[in-house]
Amino acid sequence: MIPLWLIPLFPLVGTLILAVISISSSTSKKGANEGLVGGIAVLFPALAFLMVLLLSFGLPDAGYRETLCTWFDIQAIRADFGFLFDGLSRTMLLFVTGIGTLITLYSTGYMHGDRGFARFFAYINLFLFSMIMLVLSDSLPLTFLGWEGVGLCSYLLIGFWNSDLKNCKAANKAFIVNRVGDLGFLLGMLALVSVGGISLLSYPELAAWLVNPAMGEQLMAGMPLLTLAGLLFFFGCTGKSAQIPLLTWLPDAMAGPTPVSALIHAATMVTSGVYLLARLSSLYAILPEVLMVITFVGLATAFWAAITGLLQNDIKKVLAYSTISQLGYMFMAVGVVAFDVSIFHVFTHAFFKAALFLGAGAVIHALSGEQDMRKMGGMLKKTPLTALVMIFGWLAIIGFPGFAGFWSKDMILEKLYVSDPVSGPILYGLALLTAVITAVYMTRLMILTFLGKYRGDASAECHIHEAPASMLIPMLILSVGSAFAGFLWAGLIPGAEIFREWLAPVLSTAQTMALGGVHEGAPVSPWIFAGLGTAAALIGIAIAWKLYSGNVPAPKDDTVPKGKAADWTFFFDKFHNICGIQETRLVAWFLDVVVNRFIMLLQWFVGAIAIILSDGVRTFQVRKIRLQMGFSILGMILVIVFVALYGGSL
Amino acid sequence: MELQPVYIQILALILFALGIAVTLSRRNVFFVLMGIELALNAVNLSLVGFAKTLPAMTSITGQIIPLFTIGVAAAEACVGLAVVILIFRSQDSVDIDTYSNMKG
Numbered sequence: 001m002i003p004l005w006l007i008p009l010f011p012l013v014g015t016l017i018l019a020v021i022s023i024s025s026s027t028s029k030k031g032a033n034e035g036l037v038g039g040i041a042v043l044f045p046a047l048a049f050l051m052v053l054l055l056s057f058g059l060p061d062a063g064y065r066e067t068l069c070t071w072f073d074i075q076a077i078r079a080d081f082g083f084l085f086d087g088l089s090r091t092m093l094l095f096v097t098g099i100g101t102l103i104t105l106y107s108t109g110y111m112h113g114d115r116g117f118a119r120f121f122a123y124i125n126l127f128l129f130s131m132i133m134l135v136l137s138d139s140l141p142l143t144f145l146g147w148e149g150v151g152l153c154s155y156l157l158i159g160f161w162n163s164d165l166k167n168c169k170a171a172n173k174a175f176i177v178n179r180v181g182d183l184g185f186l187l188g189m190l191a192l193v194s195v196g197g198i199s200l201l202s203y204p205e206l207a208a209w210l211v212n213p214a215m216g217e218q219l220m221a222g223m224p225l226l227t228l229a230g231l232l233f234f235f236g237c238t239g240k241s242a243q244i245p246l247l248t249w250l251p252d253a254m255a256g257p258t259p260v261s262a263l264i265h266a267a268t269m270v271t272s273g274v275y276l277l278a279r280l281s282s283l284y285a286i287l288p289e290v291l292m293v294i295t296f297v298g299l300a301t302a303f304w305a306a307i308t309g310l311l312q313n314d315i316k317k318v319l320a321y322s323t324i325s326q327l328g329y330m331f332m333a334v335g336v337v338a339f340d341v342s343i344f345h346v347f348t349h350a351f352f353k354a355a356l357f358l359g360a361g362a363v364i365h366a367l368s369g370e371q372d373m374r375k376m377g378g379m380l381k382k383t384p385l386t387a388l389v390m391i392f393g394w395l396a397i398i399g400f401p402g403f404a405g406f407w408s409k410d411m412i413l414e415k416l417y418v419s420d421p422v423s424g425p426i427l428y429g430l431a432l433l434t435a436v437i438t439a440v441y442m443t444r445l446m447i448l449t450f451l452g453k454y455r456g457d458a459s460a461e462c463h464i465h466e467a468p469a470s471m472l473i474p475m476l477i478l479s480v481g482s483a484f485a486g487f488l489w490a491g492l493i494p495g496a497e498i499f500r501e502w503l504a505p506v507l508s509t510a511q512t513m514a515l516g517g518v519h520e521g522a523p524v525s526p527w528i529f530a531g532l533g534t535a536a537a538l539i540g541i542a543i544a545w546k547l548y549s550g551n552v553p554a555p556k557d558d559t560v561p562k563g564k565a566a567d568w569t570f571f572f573d574k575f576h577n578i579c580g581i582q583e584t585r586l587v588a589w590f591l592d593v594v595v596n597r598f599i600m601l602l603q604w605f606v607g608a609i610a611i612i613l614s615d616g617v618r619t620f621q622v623r624k625i626r627l628q629m630g631f632s633i634l635g636m637i638l639v640i641v642f643v644a645l646y647g648g649s650l
Numbered sequence: 651m652e653l654q655p656v657y658i659q660i661l662a663l664i665l666f667a668l669g670i671a672v673t674l675s676r677r678n679v680f681f682v683l684m685g686i687e688l689a690l691n692a693v694n695l696s697l698v699g700f701a702k703t704l705p706a707m708t709s710i711t712g713q714i715i716p717l718f719t720i721g722v723a724a725a726e727a728c729v730g731l732a733v734v735i736l737i738f739r740s741q742d743s744v745d746i747d748t749y750s751n752m753k754g
Contacts, residue, residue, distance in 0.1 A: 625746050626682075630674050 004066050004083040007051045007093065008132040014044030014125035022118035032118045038108035038470075041121035045104050045128050049097035056090050061505040063087065065138055065204070078198060084138030088506040091343060091499070092135045092275055095350045099267040100128045102474035106358050107259040109470035110365060120160060124263065127153035131268040135275060139202040140189050143276070147185060147240065150269050151178040157263075158256040170255035177249040181239015188232035195222035195229070207282040211509070219286075230283060230290040233276065234297075241273025242324050243301045243331055248572050250324055254316040258361030261316060265323045266354035271346045274330045278339045281507050285337065285514035295335025295419075299427060302328025302434045304571075309441040311565035314371050315360050318445050322397060323353060325438060332431060333412045336419035337514040340503040341411045344489050347499070348404035352396035352482035358475045359390035362467040363449060368460050372559050373448040374552060375456040382464045385472055387450050392479035394446050396486075398439040398537040401530070407486030409435065410533045414491070414526065432536050439540020444548045451549065491526055658699030665692035679734050679746045683727065690723050 017040055025032035055064070063086025071079040085093075104124055111120050130149025137143045152175075159171025192200045196218065199205045209215055219226075237243070242250035250270070254261055264270060277284060277294070284291055305324035312318045326349050333342035364371055366383050380387045396403040399410065413435070417428040454461055466472070489499035561569050620631070669689030673682050694716035701712020737749060 625749060626674055626677075633670065633674075 001064065002051055002055055004055070004064060004085050004136065005068055005081075007048050007055075007097075007136060008129050010044045010048040010051070011125045011129040011132065014040060015122050015129060018118050018122035018125060022116075022122055025118060031115055034108070034112065034117055037118045037121055041125060042101060042105050042108065044125060045097055045101040048128070048132065049094075049101050052090070052093045052097050055085060056094065059085070059087070059090060061087075063089075063505070067138075071142070076198065079139060079141040079201070081142065082138040082202070083136045084203060085136065086506050087502045087504065088275075088278060088343065089135050091347060091502055092271070093132065095347055096131050096135060096267050096271075097128065099350050099354050099478070100124075100131070100263065102477055103259050103263050103267065103354060103358070104128075106262075106361070106471050106474040107257075109468045110259050110361055111257065112468075116160065120157075120257070123153055123156045123160070124260075127157065127263060127268055131272070134272050138204065140192070141201055143279075144182075144185060144189070147236075147272060147276075148182065150240070150272060151175060151182065154178070154253065154260075154264055154269055157260040158253045160256055160260065164255075167255040170249075170252040174249040174253050177246050178239050181236045181246050184232040184235030184237075184239065188229045188236060191225050191229035191232060195225045203279055206280070207509070210282045210286060211513070226283065227287055227290060230280075230287045231293065233280060233283075234290060234294055237273030237276055237331075238297065239273075240276075241270045241327050241331070243273070243327060244297050244304070245572060245575065247301065247305070247324055248576060251317055251320045251569075254314070254320050258316065258357060258364060261320070262354050262357035262361065265319070265357060266350040270323060270327055271350065274327070274334065274342055274346050277331075277334045278343050278507060281339045281510035282513075284334070285510040288514070291335050291337060291514075293335075294331050295427065298328045298331030298333075298335055299430055299434075300328075301325070302332065303430065303437075306434045306437040306441065308569050310437065310444065311561050311569055312559070313373055313561070314559040315363065315373050315376070315445060315449060316357075316371055317559070318373075318441060319353070319356055319360060322356075322438065322442065323349075325434065326353070326397070328434075329409060329412050329431070332427070333415060336415050336427075337511055338412065338415040339507045339511060340500055341408065341415055343503060343507075344499050345408035345412060347488075348396070348408040348482070348485050351478055351485045352393045352404055355389050355475060355478035355482045356393035356397065358471070358478060359386050359393060362386040362389075362471055362475065365467055365471070366464045367456060368463055370456055370460065373445065374554065374556075376449045376454070377452040377456075377552070378450070378454040379464075380450040382454075383466050385466055386475070389475040389479040390446065390450065392482050394442050396482035398442050398540060399435060399533050400537055401534050402483075402486075404482045404484070404486035406530075406533065406537075407490050410526075410529055411489070411491050413533060414529045417524070417529070432532060435533065435536040436540045436543075439537045440544045440547075443541045443544030447544065447548045448552060452552065455552065492530055655699050655703045658702070659696060662692045662696035662699060665689075665695065668692075677745050677747055679737075679744045679749070682746055683730055683734065686730075687723065687727060690719070694719050 018037065021032045021037060021040075063084060065082065065084045068081040068083070071081045073079075104121070107120065107124065111117055114120065127150060130146045130153055132146070133149060134143050134146025137146065155171045155175040158174050159168045161167050162171075189201060192206070196209055196215075200209060210219070235246075239246040250264075253264060256264075284294075302325045305321045305328060309318050309321035309325065312321060326345070330342045330345050330349070333339075333345060362383065363376065363379055363386060366379070366386070367376065370376065392403070396405040399406040413428055413431055416431055417424050419427070454464075467475070487493075487496055490496040560566065666689050669685045669687070669692055672685030672688065674685075676682055676685065697716050697719075698713055701709045703709075704712065734744075738744060741748060743749075
């Protein structure tokens with residue numbers, strides 16, 4: 001068997017080599033050879049993907065588990081470097097490394113000519129390494145290492161073009177907002193440990209502990225703490241996966257290069273929250289209240305982000321809000337205990353969102369950096385292949401029948417409907433409405449970008465060109481994926497559920513446990529759900545067609561929404577400002593004005609005493625040699641008198 | 651009447667006090683040096699005076715040590731005068747109170 005640690009090792013080695021190249025070429029004017037750097041950068045993720053592929057065949061139900069070494073072992077806390085390769089991590093790793101490799105290949109074309117070429121790919125490799133650690137680890141502490149790693153790498157990559165202050169601020173925002181979520185993760189681990197000891201931090205042992213009947217009483221006693229742990233972990237996930245309330249960083253993260261956005265949105269980073277929830281499925285299965293919270297947060301996020309997507313003029317911002325919205329769907333699925341469906345949507349979303357982002361990147365590349373959709377238009381004729389890729393991604397995200405998003409989104413909607421006889425249909429209706437809005441804003445994006453006439457500068461028009469092969473090949477592969485990935489679990493076709501079988505060994509126990517007595521069979525035929533989903537997509541297209549074809553808003557200087565649109569878009573920024581930033585400022589002001597002044601006073605006091613004392617002593621040290629001599633003789637006399645009086649035996 | 655050792659000590663004490671007084675009170679650097687010499691020789695005299703109280707065989711040691719001290723004092727006076735000459739060249743003065751570069 002191939003040792004598991006080889007999978008994360010490859011991108012790590014890639015990172016180290018690229019870092020050495022980047023540093024050693026930092027003084028040369030031209031930078032390192034792009035062919036060499038690009039080759040190394042693609043090779044190592046590709047090797048990791050190959051390892052995952054080889055391991056995927058003939059995987060036993062229990063998966064592979066191996067412990068490399070003890071990470072740290074201090075009193076009360078012990079963590080091992082252990083890896084777990086089972087159905088869930090296999091699925092995640094397949095697309096993390098696979099799509100990660102494709103995006104890296106695309107970046108070699110996109111970043112061509114950039115001065116920080118080698119540095120960029122060092123970061124990308126580190127990003128993939130962190131994500132692999134996150135997914136492959138068998139315990140929460142090691143997952144936390146990867147969790148922090150992706151946070152760091154997102155910071156480095158969002159702020160990659162660090163000569164612009166705006167990008168640096170966006171990077172800081174992403175990092176700081178994520179740290180708030182990380183606090184939830186840490187406290188969640190603490191809560192788990194306080195319920196059942198350090199061994200609960202390991203996933204298999206946690207699952208075993210939760211179903212162990214001998215632990216029944218301890219479990220009941222620890223229920224409030226476990227609920228708290230569930231909420232805290234969910235809070236951590238809202239940070240990484242950009243859910244309410246910690247979602248403001250993701251739209252700002254568009255400041256990074258476009259392949260980075262694709263990487264963050266498709267393969268790494270935002271999927272980790274959903275992954276963690278699925279990994280802790282056995283914990284969430286016994287916490288119905290927390291699941292309810294997750295459902296509502298997911299629904300609210302999906303709806304809010306879909307509306308916000310309508311109001312954006314920046315092509316990447318639209319895609320960013322669509323990601324938040326789709327993540328909302330995934331959280332809804334988790335909330336109704338459909339962990340496998342949620343992971344399935346992560347999987348299909350990875351394909352079509354990567355295709356959409358890479359397509360958008362190709363459009364931006366063709367237009368020499370223009371991101372304002374109002375200045376695009378007519379790209380269908382100029383870049384037909386890019387348009388084709390985008391159309392595939394678009395059909396997938398709006399849930400057009402047969403495309404990837406159709407299968408996964410429909411399954412989520414269906415699970416929402418059957419989750420509860422009363423609230424289920426309401427949830428279903430709202431989610432379906434969100435699907436309509438999704439179709440509207442995505443169709444708007446396509447119309448503004450690809451149809452109509454070109455509306456940008458005439459000078460840029462002659463430069464418009466199709467992307468190079470290194471960018472087109474990954475895009476085409478991903479578009480094929482967004483067309484056909486859904487057939488791995490096509491609900492309407494009997495027997496086409498390979499994906500569910502992949503995940504079943506890991507997730508089915510928790511799901512059957514949670515659903516327990518709930519009636520599972522759908523009372524309505526799946527064809528009706530499929531029909532309604534298709535209708536939602538078509539209605540959305542029709543509305544968008546009516547509203548936006550031939551009716552393009554006039555371009556302005558910047559793409560930031562104005563007026564009511566700004567109120568809606570920046571609602572959560574304002575919310576953070578009111579309950580978070582202002583309080584922090586208040587504390588900072590208090591520390592600055594009161595505590596700092598107090599400490600300064602103490603400091604000054606000590607200093608003043610020293611000065612006063614030394615001033616007194618200084619008067620003895622005047623420049624009178626005879627006086628000094630007199631003092632020394634006086635001192636000697638004092639010593640003699642002392643010795644004479646006490647005889648030297650004090 | 652035989653010379654009592656205590657008179658020798660009294661003389662040495664007077665000489666030592668004179669030496670110290672000269673050293674502290676005069677501003678001329680040469681007088682300061684002379685005062686130091688006087689105090690040193692007063693100590694030598696005191697040593698000889700104490701040696702005289704001992705039996706003849708051990709008394710000789712106490713009388714020889716001042717000879718060494720006188721030799722060393724000559725060397726020291728030599729160095730001291732050389733230093734004084736150098737200081738005089740740079741300061742153009744024999745006033746000991748002006749011999750300072752210190753601030754304050």
